[in-house]
Amino acid sequence: MFKQLKEMFRKDEEVPLNLVPGDIPGWLTDEQSSVGKKEKEHLESSRKKILGSIENLKGLVGSLGSAERDGVVHPKLEKVVEKSLPLYKKAIMSALNRPFPESPDDFYFAATECLKGCLKSSAGPGRYLMGVFPEDMKAIRAAIDQVGREINTMNPVIAEARKKGEDLNRIRQLHDSYRHAREELSDAEYRYPQLTERSIALKGEIEVLNDEIRRLSHDPRMQQLDELHAEEKQLKEEHERALGEFSSSADMIVHVLKRAEKVAQKDHNMALGKKTHTLSELLLKNEIPVIPVLCQELKEVLPDIILMVRHGNISLRNKEEHYYFSDPAVLPGKLEEIFNRIESTGDQLKATRKKIEGSSFIHEKESLDRRYREKMSELAELEQNRAGIDGRITTLKAEIPSLLRQVETTISAYSGKKAIIRPEVVNQG
Numbered sequence: 001m002f003k004q005l006k007e008m009f010r011k012d013e014e015v016p017l018n019l020v021p022g023d024i025p026g027w028l029t030d031e032q033s034s035v036g037k038k039e040k041e042h043l044e045s046s047r048k049k050i051l052g053s054i055e056n057l058k059g060l061v062g063s064l065g066s067a068e069r070d071g072v073v074h075p076k077l078e079k080v081v082e083k084s085l086p087l088y089k090k091a092i093m094s095a096l097n098r099p100f101p102e103s104p105d106d107f108y109f110a111a112t113e114c115l116k117g118c119l120k121s122s123a124g125p126g127r128y129l130m131g132v133f134p135e136d137m138k139a140i141r142a143a144i145d146q147v148g149r150e151i152n153t154m155n156p157v158i159a160e161a162r163k164k165g166e167d168l169n170r171i172r173q174l175h176d177s178y179r180h181a182r183e184e185l186s187d188a189e190y191r192y193p194q195l196t197e198r199s200i201a202l203k204g205e206i207e208v209l210n211d212e213i214r215r216l217s218h219d220p221r222m223q224q225l226d227e228l229h230a231e232e233k234q235l236k237e238e239h240e241r242a243l244g245e246f247s248s249s250a251d252m253i254v255h256v257l258k259r260a261e262k263v264a265q266k267d268h269n270m271a272l273g274k275k276t277h278t279l280s281e282l283l284l285k286n287e288i289p290v291i292p293v294l295c296q297e298l299k300e301v302l303p304d305i306i307l308m309v310r311h312g313n314i315s316l317r318n319k320e321e322h323y324y325f326s327d328p329a330v331l332p333g334k335l336e337e338i339f340n341r342i343e344s345t346g347d348q349l350k351a352t353r354k355k356i357e358g359s360s361f362i363h364e365k366e367s368l369d370r371r372y373r374e375k376m377s378e379l380a381e382l383e384q385n386r387a388g389i390d391g392r393i394t395t396l397k398a399e400i401p402s403l404l405r406q407v408e409t410t411i412s413a414y415s416g417k418k419a420i421i422r423p424e425v426v427n428q429g
Contacts, residue, residue: 016418017411021182024175024407024421031414032168039104039161046150050111051100053146057118058096060140061089064133081132088125092118092140108158111151118144167414174410178403185396188389195386202379209372216368221361228359232352239345246338250283252321253298253331257283259314260305275301291339295332302328 019027065085095117100110122141130137216222257280264273279297282289302325308314309325316322324331356362404423411419 016420017415019411019419019421021175021178021404021407021421021423024171024411027411028168028172028175032165035161035164035168036104039157042157043104043107043154046154047107050147050150053143053150054096054100054114057140057143057147058093060136060143061092061096064089064129064136064140081129084125084128088121088129091121091125095121104161105158108151108154111147111154115144115147115151118147164414167410171407171410171414174403174407178400178407181396181400181403185393185400188393188396192386192389192393195382195389199379199382199386202375202382206372206375206379209368209375212368213365213372216361216365219361221359222365225356225359225361225365228352228356232349232356235345235349235352239342239349242338242341242345246288246335246342249335249338252324254280254283256305256314256316256321256325257301260301260308263308263313264304269304272301272304276305288339288342291336295335298332298335299328302331 065081095114098110098114098117100114101107122137122144126137126140257276261273261276261280264270264276275297279294279301282294305314306325306328309316309322316325324334401423404421408419408421411421
C-alpha cells in the first residue's frame with residue numbers, strides 16, 4: 001500500500017527546470033517571445049472587435065446629419081447644430097483615424113487614446129447633438145462603449161504581460177550582474193599572480209640597490225662628501241649670520257637717519273635732510289647697496305648727526321648706537337667689515353657647493369637614492385593594488401554564488417516551478 005502511494009505522488013512531482021548560467025540568455029529570449037506571442041493571441045479577438053467597432057463608428061459618424069430629421073427643431077437649436085456638427089465630426093474622426101500598430105502594447109495605447117478622444121468629443125460638441133439626432137447618437141455611444149468594454153478585457157492581459165516582462169528584466173539584470181562578476185573575477189585572478197611576480201622582482205631589485213647604498217656608505221669618498229656638506233652648513237650659517245648683522249645695523253642706521261632728517265627739516269637744513277632721506281631709502285631696500293658708495297655718503301652726514309647727538313637733538317636707544325655714532329670712522333668701518341664677511345662667506349659657499357655638485361660620487365649616490373625611491377614608490381603602489389585585488393577576489397567569490405541563487409529564486413518564482421542552476425566552476429586562483 002505504501003509503495004503504491006509513493007508511486008502515485010512521484011508521478012505528480014513536477015520536473016525541475018535545470019539550467020546552467022550559459023543557458024539563461026537563450027531561456028530569457030524564448031520566454032520573452034512566448035510572453036509576446038501569448039499576449040498577441042489573447043488580444044487578437046479584442047483587437048478585431050475594437051477595429052470593427054471603429055469602422056462601424058466611422059460609418060455612423062460619417063452619415064450623421066445626412067438623413068432627414070423628424071419633427072421641428074427650434075431655430076436656436078438649429079444654429080447650435082449647424083455649428084457643433086462639423087466640429088464633432090472632425091474631432092471624433094481625428095480620434096478614429098489614428099494608426100493602430102500591430103504590437104499589443106502599442107495597439108492598447110492607440111486604442112485607449114482613441115477612446116479618450118471619442119469620449120471627449122461626445123462630452124464636448126456632441127452633447128448638443130443628442131436632442132437633434134437621438135437615435136444616431138445612441139448608436140454612436142453604443143459603439144464607443146463597445147470599444148471601452150473590449151479595452152477593459154485587454155487590461156488584465158496587458159498587465160500580466162507587463163508583469164512578466166518586468167520579472168524577465170529583473171532576471172536579466174541579475175544574470176548580467178552575475179556574468180559581470182564572473183568576468184571581473186576572471187580578470188582579477190589573471191592579474192593577481194602577475195602583480196605578485198612583479199612584487200617579488202621589485203623586492204629583489206630594491207635589495208640590490210640597498211646593497212649598493214650600503215657599499216657606498218663605506219666608500220672613502222663618502223667621508224670627503226660628509227666633510228664638504230659640514231663645510232657647506234658652517235659657511236651657510238656664517239653667511240646668514242653676516243646678512244642678519246647687516247640687516248640689524250641697517251635698521252639701527254635708518255632709525256637714527258630718520259631722526260636726523262626731522263632735526264634737519266626743523267633747522268631748515270634742506271641739503272642734510274635730503275641726504276639723510278636718500279640714505280634711509282637706500283638702506284630700506286631688500287638688496288645690499290654698494291658698500292663703498294654707502295660708506296662715502298655716510299661719512300658726509302655723520303659729523304652733522306654726531307653733533308646733533310651731542311647737542312641732545314637726537315636721543316639714542318642703547319650703548320651700541322652711542323658707540324657707532326660717537327666717531328665718524330666707526331660706522332663705515334663696521335659696515336665694510338660686515339660686507340667683507342658677507343662676500344667672503346658667500347664666495348666660499350659657492351665654491352664648496354660647486355665641489356659638491358661636481359663630485360662624481362655625489363652623482364652616483366643621488367642616482368642610487370633616486371632609483372631606490374622610485375622602486376619603493378612603485379612597490380608601495382603595486383602592493384596597494386595587489387591588496388585591493390585580493391580583497392575584491394574574496395568579495396566576488398562570496399558574491400557570485402549569492403547572485404546565482406538570486407537568479408535561481410527569481411526564475412523559480414517566475415516559472416512557478418523549481419529552478420536548479422548548476423554553477424560554473426570558479427577558478428580558485
